[in-house]
Amino acid sequence: MVDVGIKLALTLTQIASVMGIVLLTVALLTLLERKVLGWMQDRMGPMEVGPYGILQPVADGLKLFFKEDIIPAGANRIMFSMAPVLSLVPALIGFAVIPFGPTWNVEWFGVEFKPFVISDINIGVLYILAFASIGAYGVILGGWSSNSKYSLLGGLRSAAQLISYELNVGLAIVGVLLLSSSLSMVTITEAQTGGFWRWYAFAPLPFPQFIAFVVFIIASVAETNRTPFDLPEAESELVAGFFTEYSGMRFAFFFLAEYANMILVSCVATVLFFGGWDAPLPFLQFHGSLEHLEWLSGMFWFTVKVYTFLFLFFWLRATLPRLRYDQLMRFGWKVLLPIALGNIVITSIMAYIFS
Amino acid sequence: MKFGEWVKTLIFYEILMGMKATLTHLLHYKPITLQYPHEKKPLPPNYRGMLALLRYDDETEKCVGCDLCEAACPSRVIQVYSAEVPGEPTKRYAKEYYMDMTRCLFCGQCVDACPVDALGMTQEFEWAVYDKRNLQLNKQQLLAIGDRAFPVREKRIEFQHPNVAYFNVSFGDIPQKDA
Numbered sequence: 001m002v003d004v005g006i007k008l009a010l011t012l013t014q015i016a017s018v019m020g021i022v023l024l025t026v027a028l029l030t031l032l033e034r035k036v037l038g039w040m041q042d043r044m045g046p047m048e049v050g051p052y053g054i055l056q057p058v059a060d061g062l063k064l065f066f067k068e069d070i071i072p073a074g075a076n077r078i079m080f081s082m083a084p085v086l087s088l089v090p091a092l093i094g095f096a097v098i099p100f101g102p103t104w105n106v107e108w109f110g111v112e113f114k115p116f117v118i119s120d121i122n123i124g125v126l127y128i129l130a131f132a133s134i135g136a137y138g139v140i141l142g143g144w145s146s147n148s149k150y151s152l153l154g155g156l157r158s159a160a161q162l163i164s165y166e167l168n169v170g171l172a173i174v175g176v177l178l179l180s181s182s183l184s185m186v187t188i189t190e191a192q193t194g195g196f197w198r199w200y201a202f203a204p205l206p207f208p209q210f211i212a213f214v215v216f217i218i219a220s221v222a223e224t225n226r227t228p229f230d231l232p233e234a235e236s237e238l239v240a241g242f243f244t245e246y247s248g249m250r251f252a253f254f255f256l257a258e259y260a261n262m263i264l265v266s267c268v269a270t271v272l273f274f275g276g277w278d279a280p281l282p283f284l285q286f287h288g289s290l291e292h293l294e295w296l297s298g299m300f301w302f303t304v305k306v307y308t309f310l311f312l313f314f315w316l317r318a319t320l321p322r323l324r325y326d327q328l329m330r331f332g333w334k335v336l337l338p339i340a341l342g343n344i345v346i347t348s349i350m351a352y353i354f355s
Numbered sequence: 356m357k358f359g360e361w362v363k364t365l366i367f368y369e370i371l372m373g374m375k376a377t378l379t380h381l382l383h384y385k386p387i388t389l390q391y392p393h394e395k396k397p398l399p400p401n402y403r404g405m406l407a408l409l410r411y412d413d414e415t416e417k418c419v420g421c422d423l424c425e426a427a428c429p430s431r432v433i434q435v436y437s438a439e440v441p442g443e444p445t446k447r448y449a450k451e452y453y454m455d456m457t458r459c460l461f462c463g464q465c466v467d468a469c470p471v472d473a474l475g476m477t478q479e480f481e482w483a484v485y486d487k488r489n490l491q492l493n494k495q496q497l498l499a500i501g502d503r504a505f506p507v508r509e510k511r512i513e514f515q516h517p518n519v520a521y522f523n524v525s526f527g528d529i530p531q532k533d534a
Contacts, residue, residue, distance in 0.1 A: 040377040044386045319377045
């Protein structure tokens with residue numbers, strides 16, 4: 001009984017710390033995105049709140065917190081209140097299976113636990129994909145229940161887009177799953193340890209998953225509703241898309257969900273294609289007499305990789321205009337899908353030959 | 356389609372070039388924007404800003420109440436109530452002078468029309484107010500704007516060049532003398 005109590009306490013601590021870090025990162029990202037976008041467009045970004053605008057997320061958060069909570073006339077109140085939660089929770093829940101550092105087994109008061117992953121379940125990838133799909137319901141319900149044509153159009157667009165691109169995400173991952181013969185995020189990371197030439201995006205044998213990685217990144221951008229695939233919230237056409245009618249904390253929930261999804265997708269890309277917490281060159285991490293500090297370098301490299309992908313998201317947003325709707329659909333079904341399928345075929349043949 | 360173009364499409368050549376462009380701007384970061392309330396762009400010398408009534412260097416008003424500005428104004432901003440200067444029957448002045456700045460389009464025709472250069476356009480433009488009535492200015496307010504915007508003042512026309520004094524008009528195109 002005591003064991004269960006300690007186990008529960010440890011797990012709750014882990015969950016709390018991961019949640020805290022993720023939400024802090026979201027706050028940081030809102031600032032970083034505006035800053036990076038500004039710099040790329042020869043602007044300065046937010047400069048007013050605090051030195052160089054670094055307190056802008058605090059100001060934004062306070063503003064959203066004190067805003068009036070409006071439910072439009074004729075809206076479905078239950079669905080309208082549920083939709084933001086339904087979109088935020090799946091985004092945050094995915095972090096449960098992400099390994100942030102080395103897979104140690106630490107024994108503490110007679111209870112074994114892994115400090116750097118909340119739960120090492122053997123279907124981690126499937127779990128993340130499943131919850132990402134549930135997140136789509138939040139978007140669709142939010143659009144439908146608002147009783148507004150712009151919201152409805154945004155929701156419908158996002159429904160079609162998420163279904164099309166979810167498929168590509170799933171198929172792009174299959175190559176990695178074939179190579180690692182596991183669905184557990186921890187096992188997939190461990191299979192890639194030992195330098196960047198072992199990471200699945202670059203590993204020469206049996207077949208580098210770089211094409212799959214490109215497909216995965218494009219499909220992920222589409223799935224997180226980011227530019228150039230931000231049709232669900234196309235500002236110039238649909239005001240703000242599915243969250244046009246939302247205000248205050250409900251709007252903040254959608255906002256948090258979008259950024260949490262970005263982080264989650266970056267984490268998944270890091271784990272599946274870029275070796276998770278593995279250092280690009282073996283000597284770039286603590287080893288030998290500093291073995292006990294390996295987790296430090298591991299978490300450092302994980303953070304670096306995740307932030308690289310997050311920067312890629314900003315970079316794409318600063319560069320590319322929005323796609324037209326038919327272009328989006330054609331690209332998803334006629335280009336990405338065959339490439340992902342071809343990648344699976346080639347990878348399985350090569351894996352059969354070389355193993 | 357040519358083979359080269361096909362390869363370019365395949366490796367996202369155009370998109371990569373675009374991303375290179377944005378990255379170059381990030382690396383050679385040189386903002387072209389001004390942090391407006393803190394930094395202000397220098398205005399050109401002939402900037403047509405807020406209107407003001409001017410004074411001579413002995414604190415008397417330049418305006419002779421001739422109504423020409425009222426006649427020249429295309430949007431009927433100006434209202435002049437002319438009167439005799441008490442004790443000096445040959446001279447007139449504007450007893451009351453009103454400007455409805457909500458209607459002004461800053462064309463500068465009143466300034467051109469004025470025979471004694473009693474009107475001036477300042478460099479002020481930050482005249483956003485919460486109450487529209489604050490933009491309906493009377494003579495005192497317009498003179499105050501002129502006082503703060505044009506600290507260097509002319510001599511009275513009588514003490515300027517004899518020709519000027521005779522015709523009792525100023526010549527705006529003659530360069531101003533140093534005070």
